[in-house]
Amino acid sequence: xxxxxxxxxxxxxxxxxxxxxxxxxxxxxxxxxxxxxxxxxxxxxxxxxxxxxxxxxxxxxxxxxxxxxxxxxxxxxxxxxxxxxxxxxxxxxxxxxxxxxxxxxxxxxxxxxxxxxxxxxxxxxxxxxxxxxxxxxxxxxxxxxxxxxxxxxxxxxxxxxxxxxxxxxxxxxxxxxxxxxxxxxxxxxxxxxxxxxxxxxxxxxxxxxxxxxxxxxxxxxxxxxxxxxxxxxxxxxxxxxxxxxxxxxxxxxxxxxxxxxxxxxxxxxxxxxxxxxxxxxxxxxxxxxxxxxxxxxxxxxxxxxxxxxxxxxxxxxxxxxxxxxxxxxxxxxxxxxxxxxxxxxxxxxxxxxxxxxxxxxxxxxxxxxxxxxxxxxxxxxxxxxxxxxxxxxxxxxxxxxxxxxxxxxxxxxxxxxxxxxxxxxxxxxxxxxxxxx
Amino acid sequence: xxxxxxxxxxxxxxxxxxxxxxxxxxxxxxxxxxxxxxxxxxxxxxxxxxxxxxxxxxxxxxxxxxxxxxxxxxxxxxxxxxxxxxxxxxxxxxxxxxxxxxxxxxxxxxxxxxxxxxxxxxxxxxxxxxxxxxxxxxxxxxxxxxxxxxxxxxxxxxxxxxxxxxxxxxxxxxxxxxxxxxxxxxxxxxxxxxxxxxxxxxxxxxxxxxxxxxxxxxxxxxxxxxxxxxxxxxxxxxxxxxxxxxxxxxxxxxxxxxxxxxxxxxxxxxxxxxxxxxxxxxxxxxxxxxxxxxxxxxxxxxxxxxxxxxxxxxxxxxxxxxxxxxxxxxxxxxxxxxxxxxxxxxxxxxxxxxxxxxxxxxxxxxxxxxxxxxxxxxxxxxxxxxxxxxxxxxxxxxxxxxxxxxxxxxxxxxxxxxxxxxxxxxxxxxxxxxxxxxxx
Numbered sequence: 001x002x003x004x005x006x007x008x009x010x011x012x013x014x015x016x017x018x019x020x021x022x023x024x025x026x027x028x029x030x031x032x033x034x035x036x037x038x039x040x041x042x043x044x045x046x047x048x049x050x051x052x053x054x055x056x057x058x059x060x061x062x063x064x065x066x067x068x069x070x071x072x073x074x075x076x077x078x079x080x081x082x083x084x085x086x087x088x089x090x091x092x093x094x095x096x097x098x099x100x101x102x103x104x105x106x107x108x109x110x111x112x113x114x115x116x117x118x119x120x121x122x123x124x125x126x127x128x129x130x131x132x133x134x135x136x137x138x139x140x141x142x143x144x145x146x147x148x149x150x151x152x153x154x155x156x157x158x159x160x161x162x163x164x165x166x167x168x169x170x171x172x173x174x175x176x177x178x179x180x181x182x183x184x185x186x187x188x189x190x191x192x193x194x195x196x197x198x199x200x201x202x203x204x205x206x207x208x209x210x211x212x213x214x215x216x217x218x219x220x221x222x223x224x225x226x227x228x229x230x231x232x233x234x235x236x237x238x239x240x241x242x243x244x245x246x247x248x249x250x251x252x253x254x255x256x257x258x259x260x261x262x263x264x265x266x267x268x269x270x271x272x273x274x275x276x277x278x279x280x281x282x283x284x285x286x287x288x289x290x291x292x293x294x295x296x297x298x299x300x301x302x303x304x305x306x307x308x309x310x311x312x313x314x315x316x317x318x319x320x321x322x323x324x325x326x327x328x329x330x331x332x333x334x335x336x337x338x339x340x341x342x343x344x345x346x347x348x349x350x351x352x353x354x355x356x357x358x359x360x361x362x363x364x365x366x367x368x369x370x371x372x373x374x375x376x377x378x379x380x381x382x383x384x385x386x387x388x389x390x391x392x393x394x395x396x397x398x399x400x401x402x403x404x405x406x407x408x409x410x411x412x413x414x415x416x417x418x419x420x421x422x423x424x425x426x427x428x429x430x431x432x433x434x435x436x437x
Numbered sequence: 438x439x440x441x442x443x444x445x446x447x448x449x450x451x452x453x454x455x456x457x458x459x460x461x462x463x464x465x466x467x468x469x470x471x472x473x474x475x476x477x478x479x480x481x482x483x484x485x486x487x488x489x490x491x492x493x494x495x496x497x498x499x500x501x502x503x504x505x506x507x508x509x510x511x512x513x514x515x516x517x518x519x520x521x522x523x524x525x526x527x528x529x530x531x532x533x534x535x536x537x538x539x540x541x542x543x544x545x546x547x548x549x550x551x552x553x554x555x556x557x558x559x560x561x562x563x564x565x566x567x568x569x570x571x572x573x574x575x576x577x578x579x580x581x582x583x584x585x586x587x588x589x590x591x592x593x594x595x596x597x598x599x600x601x602x603x604x605x606x607x608x609x610x611x612x613x614x615x616x617x618x619x620x621x622x623x624x625x626x627x628x629x630x631x632x633x634x635x636x637x638x639x640x641x642x643x644x645x646x647x648x649x650x651x652x653x654x655x656x657x658x659x660x661x662x663x664x665x666x667x668x669x670x671x672x673x674x675x676x677x678x679x680x681x682x683x684x685x686x687x688x689x690x691x692x693x694x695x696x697x698x699x700x701x702x703x704x705x706x707x708x709x710x711x712x713x714x715x716x717x718x719x720x721x722x723x724x725x726x727x728x729x730x731x732x733x734x735x736x737x738x739x740x741x742x743x744x745x746x747x748x749x750x751x752x753x754x755x756x757x758x759x760x761x762x763x764x765x766x767x768x769x770x771x772x773x774x775x776x777x778x779x780x781x782x783x784x785x786x787x788x789x790x791x792x793x794x795x796x797x798x799x800x801x802x803x804x805x806x807x808x809x810x811x812x813x814x815x816x817x818x819x820x821x822x823x824x825x826x827x828x829x830x831x832x833x834x835x836x837x838x839x840x841x842x843x844x845x846x847x848x849x850x851x852x853x854x855x856x857x858x859x860x861x862x863x864x865x866x867x868x869x870x871x872x873x874x875x876x877x
Contacts (some may be wrong), residue, residue: 003485003595025462026595033483042479046470048440156440156463168446330672337676342665365846374844382671384650385844386663414846421666425683427728 003029005153006055009368011082013355015051016160018080019064021357024051024155031151035125037114040154044069047156054123054130055151061130061140063116064157077116081140125152160359161403169362169402176409180216181240183248186420189431190303193249193419194235196272197346198332199312200325201229201256201263204348207393208312209236209251212412215405217241220394230255233272233281249416252306255283257332259324269332273309273339275300302431308344308419309336311381315347315390318376329381340425342418344387345377346411351392361403364390389414440469442592443492448524452488455522455534455609456501457851461488461594467564468590474548474564477593481506484595489550490524491562491569492590496582497525498571500543500552500560501596503606507543507550518603519543519552520610521560526580536610537575564591608805612850619857624659624687626864627695630871633751635695637682638863639720640794641780642760643773644675644703644711647796647841651760652683652698654841655860658853659687659694663842667700675703675711680720680729696864699754702731706772709734717780721757721787723748756790756867759829763795763838766821769828777829790870792863793831795821798838801851837862 005012005026016022027050028043044050046068053062061081113124121132129148137145185193197205214220218241234253237246254272255264267288271277278295289296297304311329313321321329336343351361353369364370374388389411392404442463444452453459464487465480481487487506490499503518520538524530539560541553551561559572569588576583599605628636640648649667656664667683670676681700684693701720705711715736719725726743737744745752759777761769784791800817818838826833839859840852 002597003483004597025464027462027464027480043464046440158439158441162439162441164441165446172446333670337668337670337678340668340679342668343670344665378671382676384665384669384671386842386846387665387669417662418665421664424686425666 003032005029005155006151007053007060007153010355011060013357013368014082015062015080017355017357019051019078019157021160021359022051022157023160023359024157026153026155028154029151030125030153035128035152037123037125040114040125040152041069044154044156049157051155051157052123053153053155054149055153056130056147056149059140059142059147061142061147063121065116069154077120079116079121079136079140081142123152160357165359165362166402169406173402173406173409176406176413179413180247180409180416181243183416185248185307186423189423189426190307191248192237192246192303193307193416193423194252194303194305195249195415195419196252196254196306196309197312198254198264198269198309199257199329200314200317200321201258203256203312203314203317204393204395205256205312206230206253207395208346208348208391208408209253211391211393211404211408212251213238214394214400215408216247218400220397220400231283233277233279233283235279249419255285257325257328258285259322259328261285266328266331266335269335270339273306273336273341275304275306302426306339306341307422308342308415310415311343311345311383313345313347313377315350315373316352318347318373318380321380326380333382340422342387342422343383344389344415344418345381345383346415347373347377347388347390348393350390358403361392361407364407387418440466442466442594443590444490444497444592447530448497451530451532451534452524454850455536456596456599457609459596459598461596463592463594465593466590467567467592472564472567472591474545474550477564477591478506478508478545481593482508486596486599486601488594488596489562490592490594491588492592493569493582493586493588495525495527496523496580498523498580500539501606502543503603504601506593507545509545518606520606521552521575523580526582533613535580538606538610562588562591567591608851612854616850616853616857619854619861620658623857623861623864624694628871629868630874632871632874633755635697635751636755636864636867636871637697637699637723637753638756638758638867639699639701639754640758640760641701641712641717641777642704642794643762643769644673644705645671646703646760646762647843648703648760649677649700650841650843651794651796651839652700654839654843654852654856655685655698656683657842657848658856659685661688661848663846663848669843675705677702678731680716680725680727680731682727702733704773704776705733706770706776714776714779718783721754721783721789723752723754754789755871756792756863757784758792758794758863759831760794760796761825763798763818763821766795766824766828774828781829781831788870788874790863790867791831791835792866793825793829793836794859794863795825795836795838796841797843798840801840801855805851805855835866 003026027047028040033039033043048068049066050069051062051064053060059081064078066076113122115122120136123130129146132145134145199205210222213223216238230253236251239246257263262285264283265285265288271289276297277289278297333343350364350370355369356367360367370390374385377383377388378385391407391411440463464484465477470476483505486503488499488501500519500521520536522534522536524534539552539554543550543552548565549561549563551558553559559575562569567588568585570585571583573583642648649669652667653664653669656666668676677700683698687694702712710733712731713733713736716731719737724745725737726745729743739746798818822833822836825836837859840855
C-alpha cells in the first residue's frame with residue numbers, strides 16, 4: 001500500500017493555510033506502518049512540528065504540535081476538526097488547548113495511548129479510538145467524547161517559505177534579471193520588441209506595465225495611470241534602475257475592450273498591430289484611426305509593428321465573461337492571427353484565488369485552482385494551454401516582494417520568447433528598414 | 438535543528454525532472470536524527486520507493502531504491518531495483534544526471550547499506566561511521582571521488598507518484614541517453630536519395646487536430662525551449678489560414694535541418710469550409726508558395742502571383758502526415774474519411790510517403806516500450822489504431838502516435854524522445870518512398 005495521504009488537495013491546502021502557510025510531509029500512516037504508538041513514534045519522533053490527523057467516520061480531527069513528538073514534553077497543541085463531506089466545502093474549527101499544561105505523553109504500558117494536553121485528548125492506536133474530555137468535544141462540536149477511527153496520519157510541518165526556499169528564489173530572480181537585462185530581440189531585426197496588451201477594462205493591463213516597471217526600478221511605481229482607465233495608446237519603455245539604460249522591449253497599453261460600443265474600437269487593433277498608431281494617440285470608441293490623422297504612421301517598419309500580443313484577463317472574471325466580451329476577444333484574436341503574431345493570455349490577480357498561498361506563486365501552474373482557470377480560458381477562448389500565463393501585479397503594495405518579482409519576470413520572459421518566435425519567422429521582404437542599428 | 442533538506446531548489450528540480458512529476462518527502466536526516474543504522478531503518482522502512490542522498494564536501498550523489506527499503510537480515514527478491522545517480526560533482530551542477538543501474542537488490546550487511554553489481558559491491562554506506570564507498574567503475578572522468586570517503590550528511594526521501602514497476606527504472610535511466618542519440622541522429626540526417634537535398638512533410642487533418650502544435654513541438658525539441666511560432670489554438674474554424682513551410686533549426690547557431698514541416702488549414706467535413714481539395718493537390722505538387730492565404734471557397738489558380746508553375750522535385754511534398762486526434766477517431770465523419778481517401782488516392786498515384794499521426798495520446802507508460810525502441814501497440818490505443826487503419830486503409834506500421842507540447846511550459850525528456858522517434862519514423866518512411874519514386 002502506498003504511503004499517500006487521504007486528505008484531498010482542498011483539505012490539505014485549507015489546513016496548511018489555517019496553520020499559517022505550512023507544507024506537510026507525511027511521515028506515518030497507520031494502515032501502512034501499523035496501528036501502534038511505538039510505530040508512530042519510531043517514524044515521528046524528533047521531526048520538529050507535526051500535525052496528527054485522525055479520520056473518523058464522519059469527522060476528521062487532528063492536532064498540531066509546535067514541538068517534536070517525544071522529545072519536547074511541553075509543547076503547545078492546536079486542535080482542529082472538519083466535517084467530512086464529499087464536496088470540497090467544509091468548515092475548519094480550530095482552537096488551542098489550555099496553555100498551562102500542554103503535554104504530550106506516551107505511556108508505554110498497556111495499550112500505549114498518546115495524550116495531548118492533560119486529558120484533553122488521547123489517542124489509542126491499538127484500539128483505534130480517541131477519547132476526549134467534555135470541553136474538548138464541545139469545542140470540536142462533537143456530541144460524544146469517544147470516537148473510533150479507521151486511519152491516522154502524521155505529517156511534519158515546515159514553513160512553506162523557509163530560508164532555503166527564499167535563498168533559491170533570490171538566485172532565480174538574479175538570473176531572470178540578468179536574462180532580461182541582456183535580452184536582444186531575435187535576429188537583431190529591431191532594436192526593441194513591442195508587446196501589446198489587450199483586454200477588458202480593469203483587467204490589469206496598466207497594472208502589469210507598472211509591475212514590470214517597478215521590478216526594474218527597484219520600488220513600486222504607478223506611472224501608467226490605472227484608476228481612470230486608459231484612453232490613449234501608450235508605449236512604455238522600461239528603464240533598468242541600476243544602469244539607467246532602457247531595456248530592449250516596449251510594453252504598449254491600449255484602451256480596455258468594452259462589452260458594447262464603449263471601449264477600444266476593434267478596428268483599431270489591426271492598425272496598432274501593423275504599426276500605424278502613434279504613441280499618445282487618443283482612442284475613439286466609435287471610429288478607428290484614419291490615415292488623415294495628424295500623426296498617423298503611413299509606412300510603418302517592422303520596428304513600429306507589434307511582435308507579440310498579450311490578452312490580459314482578471315483570473316476571477318473568466319467564468320463571468322459576457323458573450324459580447326468573448327466574441328470581441330475572439331475577433332481580436334483573429335486579427336492577431338492574420339498578422340501572424342503570437343497571442344498569449346495573461347491572467348492577473350492570481351494571488352486572489354481561493355487557497356492560493358504566497359509560496360504557491362513560486363510555481364502557480366502546479367496548483368489546482370490555477371489549473372482549473374487555465375482550462376476554463378482554454379475552453380472559452382481557445383488559447384493553447386501553454387500560451388496562458390498567470391501573474392500577480394503590484395496593486396496595493398508599497399514594497400516589492402521577491403516572489404511577485406520572480407513571477408512577473410518569468411512571465412515577461414515567456415512573452416519575450418514568444419515575440420522572438422514571431423521575429424524569427426518574419427518574411428525577408430518585411431524586415432527591410434526595420435533595424436535602427 | 439530542523440528537519441530540512443540540504444538540497445538546493447535547483448537540485449530538487451533536476452531530480453524531479455529525472456524521476457518525472459513526483460514529489461519527495463524527507464524522512465530521515467542523519468545530522469538531526471541519530472546516525473545509527475537502526476534509527477535510519479526505523480524511519481525509512483515501509484515507506485515505498487526512496488532515494489538516499491549523500492552529501493560530501495564537493496559532491497551530492499545517492500541511490501534510488503524501488504519498492505521498500507531493505508531491512509536487516511532480509512533476503513533480496515527482485516533483481517535490478519536500484520540505481521546510483523550523481524547530482525553534483527565539484528563546483529559544477531550537472532545539467533544531466535548520470536546514472537548506473539545495479540543488478541542486485543540492495544541489502545543491509547553488517548550495518549552497511551550495500552548495493553551490488555554482479556557479485557561485487559559497487560556502492561555502500563556505513564551510517565554509523567558516516568563513511569561511503571564508491572567503486573571506481575561508478576566514477577567517470579568528471580567524478581573522481583572513488584574509494585572510501587567520509588560524508589557530511591545523509592538524507593532519505595520517499596518518492597511519491599511513480600509506478601512501482603521495474604520498467605520504470607529502465608525508462609528513467611535510459612531516457613537521457615536515448616534522447617541524445619536521437620537528437621544526434623536527426624541533427625545529422627540527410628535524405629538517402631540524391632533527388633532532393635531536403636524533405637518536405639505536409640501535415641493534413643481536421644481542425645484542431647494538432648498540426649501547428651506538432652510543428653511547434655518539433656521546433657521546441659531542437660531548440661530546447663517551448664516554441665510558439667506556428668500559431669495554434671482552438672476554435673470552430675481553422676486557426677491556420679495560410680500555407681506555411683517551416684524549417685527546423687537546431688541549437689544555438691540555428692542551423693536549418695534538411696527537413697521541413699508544412700502546415701495547412703484544417704479540413705472541415707462541410708464543403709466550402711476549411712481547406713479546399715484542389716488546393717491539397719496543388720500543395721502536393723509544390724505549386725503553392727509559402728504564406729499563401731487559403732480561401733475555403735476557391736482554390737488557387739495558376740494566375741495567382743505566387744503560383745509556382747513548374748516546381749522542382751525539391752519543392753514538392755515528399756510525405757503526407759494525416760494528423761488525427763487519437764481520442765476522437767470514432768467520431769470521424771464519413772465526409773472527412775471521404776476527403777482523406779481522395780487525397781490518399783493522389784498520394785499513392787504520386788508514389789510519395791504517407792503516415793497517420795495520432796495526437797493527444799497520453800499514457801506513455803503503457804505505450805512506449807521500456808527500451809524506447811518501439812511503441813507497444815498491444816495496449817491502450819490498439820482499438821484506435823485498428824479503426825484508423827480500416828477507415829483510411831492505411832497499413833498499421835504507418836500509424837504513429839505522439840504527444841505534443843500543448844500544455845507545458847518546460848521541456849520533458851520523455852516527450853522529446855516520443856516526438857523525435859515519430860519524426861525519425863516519418864523521415865525513414867519518406868526515404869523509402871523516395872528511393873522507389875517512379876521517374877516522371
